[in-house]
Amino acid sequence: MLQVEALVAGWQQPATPPVNLSLAAGEIIGLTGPNGVGKSTVLAALAGRAQVFAGRIVRQPGLRLALQTQDVPPVDGLPLSGRELLLLTGASPQGLPPWLIDRLDQRLDRLSGGQRHYLALWAILHAPADLVLLDEPTNNLDAAGVQHLTAHLHDRARAGAGIVVVSHDAAFVEAACDRVLRLEAGDGE
Template sequence: MSIAPPVRLDEVVYRVGARTIIDRLDAAITAPGITALIGPNGAGKSVTLRLIDNLLLPASGTIRIGTGRAHVRRAFVFQRPAMIRASAAYNVALGLSDLGLTRRERDARVRAALARVDLLARADDPATKLSGGEQQRLALARALASAPHLLLLDEPTANLDPAATEVIEGLLREAARAGTKVLLVSHNLGQVDRLADDVLVLSEGRAVEHGPTRQVLSAPRSAEARAYIKRELPWTSYAAAF
């Protein structure tokens, strides 16, 4: 059981050329559990995840993860998972290389992770030959195998059928219960409603709202959040609230 690390963004700015993509973003994601990042296309959700994972560097502002006392193990599941041309099992094992495990421990973890996403039977198949949805499950297996303190996911179920989506949602709940802090980008507000403890709404590179899921989805306070959520509402149980 790990302790979910807090994630704090303070006046974060990210630019590409002259364009400001993230514009003085402030957010304090301090509660454990699952936090959803929502907002319209181009709002800056994926860039924010990459900034949190240190894959991008802000032009200014600060990002603090954890309390500074202990190393925070992170894992990222991208919207389009990148697999190397090797077996599914090898792709999962890659995520475990710097954990100091024995070969036997590593193999056991790989097998357990593959079983959790129902891909054990495909362990020896080339990862690049798996379907898009299978690769997405494999990416989650790779991420979970390292038992991360912080798990960042960008639309992890976008290509999955409903049964596979349910499996993934169950695994995310389980990880959060075990103490992993989960940050999830999703346009599926039904999923956000099912999974998230709190919701951070981004619009034009800024955080326009952050609160408990029920409150944000049923009674958003900002005009931007209201406009976005209203359009997505037919998929949720909140339609009647508007």
């Protein structure tokens, strides 16, 4: 589904070590490493948002992609409900936890930060995509949210999606990922 060979990516200048990885349908790969090594930039390059300075990215033809970033879109004053967000992304509410399913008709700006974050994650995770890229998905989630997310990552992978997750949450990476690639300044292996 995805093959990355000696990828060096960045914005105005290179920001990552050379990265090599392959991802098959149904597989979950974790990207870990210290702050500033370029994990989020790798995701941005996979999504076609960051500049590729060296190496190459080979995607399966027709690959559909969903990207969750750490940026929180402003929703204050936006009259958009959780249900409408899911409709916009093509995601189904089926499988949402009870603590969120009961709030789907509320405006996003009336939800807690954790509820809004989880709903946005759900919208990305369950959008019609073959490749799902998640950047620090456990930020702002409580233990129940992390547990629910982990289970649904596995469900999504079993349904055939390939998933790449950037995270500093070691317990989450251990529970959620089939393989882990640790990025270090200067290597990428």
